[in-house]
Amino acid sequence: MTPAEEKFYCTEDGCEQEAISCYLNDDEDTVEFFCPSHAKQHGYCMGCGNFCAGIESFDFAKPAGFCDHCRNDIEESIEDEEISVELSEFEQEDFP
Numbered sequence: 001m002t003p004a005e006e007k008f009y010c011t012e013d014g015c016e017q018e019a020i021s022c023y024l025n026d027d028e029d030t031v032e033f034f035c036p037s038h039a040k041q042h043g044y045c046m047g048c049g050n051f052c053a054g055i056e057s058f059d060f061a062k063p064a065g066f067c068d069h070c071r072n073d074i075e076e077s078i079e080d081e082e083i084s085v086e087l088s089e090f091e092q093e094d095f096p
Contacts, residue, residue, distance in 0.1 A: 010035040022049040040065035047073070 006075055010019045010033060017035035022044040024031050036046040043053025047070030054060035066074065 008033040010038055012038040018042075020046070020049045022051070024051045036065075045070055 007045075008019045009015075009022070011019050012034060013029060015038060017037075018037055019033035019035050021030045022032045022034055022039055022042070023075060031040070031051075032044075034044060036062055039049060040046050042049055043058075045052050045058065045067040046065045048067060050067055052067045055067075057071070058065070063071065063074070
C-alpha cells in the first residue's frame with residue numbers, strides 16, 4: 001500500500017471514522033488525525049486540515065469549520081453545479 005492509499009482513523013476516544021491529517025500553520029509534519037467533525041472541534045479546517053481556530057471566518061462564516069481557501073472552493077463548486085443544472089434545464093426545453 002502506498003502512503004497515498006494508506007487510511008488513517010480519528011484519534012478521538014471512541015471515534016472510528018476515517019481521518020484527515022491535521023497540521024499547524026501549513027507545517028508538513030502531521031500533528032494529529034481527526035475525522036472532519038472532530039477536526040472542526042479542535043480548530044482544524046474540515047477540508048484541508050490546517051489549524052484555523054480563532055479566525056473569524058473559520059468560526060462564524062457559513063459553512064463554519066472551513067478555512068477561506070476551502071470555503072471558496074466549495075462556493076465555486078456550488079456555483080458551477082448551479083450553472084450546469086441551469087444549462088441542462090435550458091437544453092431540455094422544447095422550442096417551437
